Amino acid sequence: DTGVSQDPRHKITKRGQNVTFRCDPISEHNRLYWYRQTLGQGPEFLTYFQNEAQLEKSRLLSDRFSAERPKGSFSTLEIQRTEQGDSAMYLCASSWRAGALNEQFFGPGTRLTVL
């Protein structure tokens, strides 16, 4: 399988708990993005990695959120002290390089429900 994979696909947690999501990009892609999608909205940018360097974080990414991409391969997104407002679909995308043909390939997403 050469697509972007995400794990888990679904996560139900209680308010105040910590959760961690994993994204495995397409192997030759050096650019990795995290987005969040809530009901009735389009995906919203959260953060971006080029190789292992986190180069941009959205203001949506509060200090309860942290993302890593050790060794420039897979990435993890951790949410500490979850709140009900964190309930959303978390999407990971990867792309090969910048430029006009840099379309991002999305994974299936992780749906988070905070009770």
Added chain:
Amino acid sequence: DQQVKQNSPSLSVQEGRISILNCDYTNSMFDYFLWYKKYPAEGPTFLISISSIKDKNEDGRFTVFLNKSAKHLSLHIVPSQPGDSAVYFCAASATSGTYKYIFGTGTRLKVLA
């Protein structure tokens, strides 16, 4: 401030007819535009893109038109098929920096058999 807008939340079209989905943007720094299709429980799938140096790009049944002066783009699907029923997202990017995408809110297309 919604930089990319899709003002029609839904659209129903008869099979075989043309589907036209519209998108408006406000940021003149955007120079690359894309359409993604999304089925339930799946991530968005890339459909077609256009650079701001062009005004039209065609790929099979799908054509995207860009009107830079009006800051408007549209996706035409001809002929529409039931399998095209999905949510369509317009996205825009500035080809510098992170190349992050700014998405619209989506249009749900239903193609009636």
